[in-house]
Structure formats: structure tokens, C-alpha cells
Amino acid sequence: MYSYNEEDLKKMLLIRNVELTILNLFSQGLVKGTAHTCLGQEYIPVSLFPFMLGNDFIISNHRGHGHYLSISEDVEGLLSEFLDKEGAVCNGIGGSQHILNKNFMSTGIQGEGIAIGTGIAWTYKYKGTENICYVYIGDGTFGRGTVYESLNLAALHKLPLVVIAENNGIAMTTHLKDNMSGSIEGRAKAFGIEHIAIESHNLDEIRQMLKEPILKVRTLGGPLVIEFKTERVAAHSKDDDTRSKEEVKEIQERYWYNCYKRENPELIKKCEEEVTQEIEGILKRIKQKELGRWEDFEKRNNS
Numbered sequence: 001m002y003s004y005n006e007e008d009l010k011k012m013l014l015i016r017n018v019e020l021t022i023l024n025l026f027s028q029g030l031v032k033g034t035a036h037t038c039l040g041q042e043y044i045p046v047s048l049f050p051f052m053l054g055n056d057f058i059i060s061n062h063r064g065h066g067h068y069l070s071i072s073e074d075v076e077g078l079l080s081e082f083l084d085k086e087g088a089v090c091n092g093i094g095g096s097q098h099i100l101n102k103n104f105m106s107t108g109i110q111g112e113g114i115a116i117g118t119g120i121a122w123t124y125k126y127k128g129t130e131n132i133c134y135v136y137i138g139d140g141t142f143g144r145g146t147v148y149e150s151l152n153l154a155a156l157h158k159l160p161l162v163v164i165a166e167n168n169g170i171a172m173t174t175h176l177k178d179n180m181s182g183s184i185e186g187r188a189k190a191f192g193i194e195h196i197a198i199e200s201h202n203l204d205e206i207r208q209m210l211k212e213p214i215l216k217v218r219t220l221g222g223p224l225v226i227e228f229k230t231e232r233v234a235a236h237s238k239d240d241d242t243r244s245k246e247e248v249k250e251i252q253e254r255y256w257y258n259c260y261k262r263e264n265p266e267l268i269k270k271c272e273e274e275v276t277q278e279i280e281g282i283l284k285r286i287k288q289k290e291l292g293r294w295e296d297f298e299k300r301n302n303s
Helices: 006-027 043-051 065-072 075-083 112-127 139-143 145-156 184-190 203-220 245-254 256-263 265-287 293-302
Strands: 057-060 104-106 133-138 161-167 194-198 224-229
Touching (some): 043 161, 065 075, 139 161, 145 161, 161 203, 184 194, 184 224, 203 224
Parallel strands (some): 161 224, 194 224
């Protein structure tokens, strides 16, 4: 049984529908660069949002649109970034994978974010603040050496670092069983770092599990690894899904959106209509805007 309050549900639906909008824009040839959606994983950043305070820093990865929207709801800035229009969050230069806005950044370079995050967490400890640096990484990133260097330093110096491992069981096209010996839990515990595994999609349950551990990081320091055992509904990027139709169908059946739709069709219909209208209105405004800085850059370099 899934139980979401209306505010959380709308935010999850907002992320889902923005991702679907991006895929649609890409199919029309309107998006520059690439895009990786978080369909299936929308509930993760929404569940964590209440723990992220104003001066905390959040570092995301290549699959980071939901992470950004969960804390900002800046649909117009994000979609403008994709379409290279005025008002783009990074002037159309960052694209899908490299967003910087206040205390949020994303990077498409595997293993880079956790290294930067460790440095930020060290600064927080040095200054004696109670801020936390949150870093999102995927299960595939555990193949990078910077992860272990960062975990070692964070544990050694008791840094306020929360690593959010979104374990969707597949790194691009390779299943976890074929690319990882051991487990994420084993890796965290090897450094003496507390590890919490979350399989629930119930936001209240997730928040109850994380309330005390995150407060401990904030007040006493020391890193924490939160492993969300989740599933990616869409392809790795666009049309590059090598999973069988049967496997994808089973994942779709378990998708929180489809489960909730079966249980609460009227509420999800009401909320989705509101969210869809909002996004359509934003997209209409964006398309009427002037081109952004990237187009000017191309013109200058081709003249």
C-alpha cells in the first residue's frame, strides 16, 4: 500500500512529467546534447528533501534532473537549459548533466561528485558549522577509485558527508551481478561507515528511518551511506535499453507510479492534470523566448 500526501505526490509527478517532456523534446530534435532520466526513482530525492537545509550542499550526477527539481522546482530554468533559451539555469551551457545553481551542482563525470563533496564536507567541519554535503551516486560509480578515497577521508576525519547510493541494479547496460563483487553495504562498513539500506517507496517510512542517522551526521559529524535499492524504468539514456521486454515489463509493474495509479486513480489523475497544465504553460513561455548564450557562442565561432 502506497501512501503519499498531496504535496509529495505532486512533486514526484512534477519530476516524472518533466522527464517525459524532456524525452519528447529530444525526439523532436530540440534538445542539445544527451539526457538521462530518473523515471522510477522520482521518490528518492522527494523523500530526502525535508532533511536538506538552506546552507547544505547537494551534489548530483548525470541522472540528476529529479535531484534538482526536488529542492528548487525550477522547471522553467531547467527546460530553458535544455532548449537553450533565455532564463536557462546555466545559460544553456551546462545542458543536462552539468547544472550549478547556488548550493546545487551536478556532474556527468563518474566519481567526481563524491570527491568534491568530501572537500565541501571538510570545509564545513573546519568552519564548525552543522551543514551537510549530500552526494548522489549510482551503483556503477562504485567502480571508481575516487569513491574509496573519499569514503576513507570522510571516515578518518568524521566529515558531515551523506552519500546517497541509488542502486538501480544496472550500470548503463551491465547488471550489478556482472560488475560488482561484494556489496555497497560491505564497502561502507569496511571504512567503519554507517550504512542504511532502503527498499521502501513509502516516503513517511523512509523519512522515519533516516531522521536520527542524518541528525547524527549534522550534530556529531561522520559520514553516512544511504543505499536506495530502486529500479530504473526508462533506458539508460534514450533508446539504449538492453534489458529484455519481459524484465522491463516487470519493472513497469512495480513502478511506484503505476502501483499508486491502480490504488488511487482519482487522486493521481487530479494531481497529474495540475502538474501537466503547469508544465505546458511553462513550455509555451519558454518557446517564445529568445535563444540563449550557447547559440550566440556558436554563431561567433562559425562566422
